Amino acid sequence: MNFLFCDETQRGLQVMRGPTRLIASLIYGSGMRVMECCTLRVKDVDLSRGEIVIRSGKGQKDRVTVLPRRLLPALRVHLERMAAQHAADATTGGGCLALPDALRRKLGDRAARGWPWPRIFPTTRSFRAAGTGKCRRHH
Numbered sequence: 001m002n003f004l005f006c007d008e009t010q011r012g013l014q015v016m017r018g019p020t021r022l023i024a025s026l027i028y029g030s031g032m033r034v035m036e037c038c039t040l041r042v043k044d045v046d047l048s049r050g051e052i053v054i055r056s057g058k059g060q061k062d063r064v065t066v067l068p069r070r071l072l073p074a075l076r077v078h079l080e081r082m083a084a085q086h087a088a089d090a091t092t093g094g095g096c097l098a099l100p101d102a103l104r105r106k107l108g109d110r111a112a113r114g115w116p117w118p119r120i121f122p123t124t125r126s127f128r129a130a131g132t133g134k135c136r137r138h139h
Contacts, residue, residue, distance in 0.1 A: 019121055022074055026052075029068035033058065042079065043116035047072060079120070086118050 007030060016024055027037050044053040047107045050067045057063055067075075 019078065022071065022078055023121060024069070025074075026070055029071060030065045038119075038121055040120045041116070042082070042118055042120055045075070045079075045120065047076065049059070080120060082118065082120065083115060085122075086115060 013021060013024055023037055026032060027034060031050055032040075032052070032054060036057050040052070044055060045067065045093065046052075049065070050072075051065050052065050053135060054063050054065060068127075
């Protein structure tokens, strides 16, 4: 293993702050691709087992990868913030997520407002969906 690369990576991660650092650390520590991390949903992270389920990854396949233990405290804090943001969005009529069509038909619109479905790293701004007019956050 090239230890110089590890040192450079660690220095790069140390200068990052906030969600950017958490995203980069997850990508580096779990082997996820960038879009896999950006589109990660709350329900796909199992903190107790230390696993991340990646849905529709490369080749449209699902896989399980490791959740680095050293990121658990930062991820818990981040998820608490996202839960508060999701609750605030729900009180203002937002917080509705776009579910895959078959799942939306099976579970209904009410499931789209539930806590397990939001993205872990949503955008800071919400938008109105063109077809439905519902307020949403993209990844």
